[in-house]
Amino acid sequence: MSAAVYVLSTLTGYLLTSALLLKCPGLLHRRKRRTFVSRHISHRGGAGENLENTMAAFKHAVDLGTDMLELDCHLTKDEQVVVSHDANLQRCTGVDTRVADLTYSQLPSYLCRLGVTFQRECFCEGGGDTRIPLLREVFEAFPNTPINIDIKVNNDTLIKKVSELVVSYDREHLTVWGNSSSQIVRKCYRENPSIPLLFSLPRVLQLLGLFYTGLLPFVPLKEQFLEIPMPSIVSKLGDPDRLNRGQRLLVWLADALLMRKSLFKHLTERGIQVYVWVLNDEEDFRRAFDLGATGVMTDFPSRLKDFMDQNGISRLE
Numbered sequence: 001m002s003a004a005v006y007v008l009s010t011l012t013g014y015l016l017t018s019a020l021l022l023k024c025p026g027l028l029h030r031r032k033r034r035t036f037v038s039r040h041i042s043h044r045g046g047a048g049e050n051l052e053n054t055m056a057a058f059k060h061a062v063d064l065g066t067d068m069l070e071l072d073c074h075l076t077k078d079e080q081v082v083v084s085h086d087a088n089l090q091r092c093t094g095v096d097t098r099v100a101d102l103t104y105s106q107l108p109s110y111l112c113r114l115g116v117t118f119q120r121e122c123f124c125e126g127g128g129d130t131r132i133p134l135l136r137e138v139f140e141a142f143p144n145t146p147i148n149i150d151i152k153v154n155n156d157t158l159i160k161k162v163s164e165l166v167v168s169y170d171r172e173h174l175t176v177w178g179n180s181s182s183q184i185v186r187k188c189y190r191e192n193p194s195i196p197l198l199f200s201l202p203r204v205l206q207l208l209g210l211f212y213t214g215l216l217p218f219v220p221l222k223e224q225f226l227e228i229p230m231p232s233i234v235s236k237l238g239d240p241d242r243l244n245r246g247q248r249l250l251v252w253l254a255d256a257l258l259m260r261k262s263l264f265k266h267l268t269e270r271g272i273q274v275y276v277w278v279l280n281d282e283e284d285f286r287r288a289f290d291l292g293a294t295g296v297m298t299d300f301p302s303r304l305k306d307f308m309d310q311n312g313i314s315r316l317e
Contacts, residue, residue: 021217032271035173038068041297048299053083056129061301070148075158080104081135118278139169149177163192196224227275231255264292
């Protein structure tokens with residue numbers, strides 16, 4: 001057999017095996033055990049309907065029947081784990097100070113009107129609840145609701161204290177945590193490997209590389225949740241005319257590479273849930289579910305609920 005024929009036959013065998021395992025990953029990998037499935041996910045508790053990351057937002061979303069709350073954590077000067085997206089509180093409180101520089105009792109209240117990050121020219125008007133809550137308060141108020149925790153800063157004490165809270169409230173089976181930083185995610189895993197992990201940004205890029213080279217079906221994955229943006233929504237977040245040709249091409253390419261039905265199907269067959277964020281209109285809800293995403297993360301939990309009800313999308317798998 002010539003070298004060329006040998007190489008060709010080997011490559012053909014590899015491609016056929018990769019294609020088979022992409023569609024039938026159970027032949028090589030044990031499906032990850034899932035203790036919950038989230039279809040309806042409320043971003044910052046539903047930042048378009050109540051002030052973000054407040055108890056009022058979380059209660060509203062849970063009362064609607066959301067499958068998961070997404071929130072963000074920081075650590076105060078007196079080492080209290082608080083629910084807040086920003087390290088600096090200027091945007092959400094009007095006070096130019098860092099969470100880490102104040103004790104919990106010193107934290108200012110949220111402004112009564114906050115911009116909605118993922119909805120163009122949209123503001124949320126708050127009611128009576130403008131207090132920055134503690135993570136333990138959320139755990140106590142919603143003991144049976146899955147929670148997605150974004151560890152916002154690379155702080156060993158924050159990671160340790162979040163883990164301790166998760167364990168003390170018996171929530172390892174109802175929690176997923178991580179960050180876009182691979183360093184933070186590695187620290188989370190070392191601190192408590194029993195809490196399911198999100199893919200970091202470098203791991204998402206690695207995942208795509210494995211997918212497009214055909215290697216993904218052969219590689220074990222420790223993460224259990226892929227949480228990714230839908231790149232095409234960039235045109236809805238600002239003035240689309242301000243994007244130059246190169247930027248539009250980059251958005252199109254990122255969208256084409258990331259929003260792949262075969263990738264989503266392979267991951268869900270392996271027990272990995274795929275969440276697409278942050279989607280706020282019916283067109284994007286429909287596209288995400290049509291692509292096979294497990295769930296959608298939204299600022300408007302009422303909109304997503306209505307869409308799912310009207311289209312018969314079950315919250316149970």
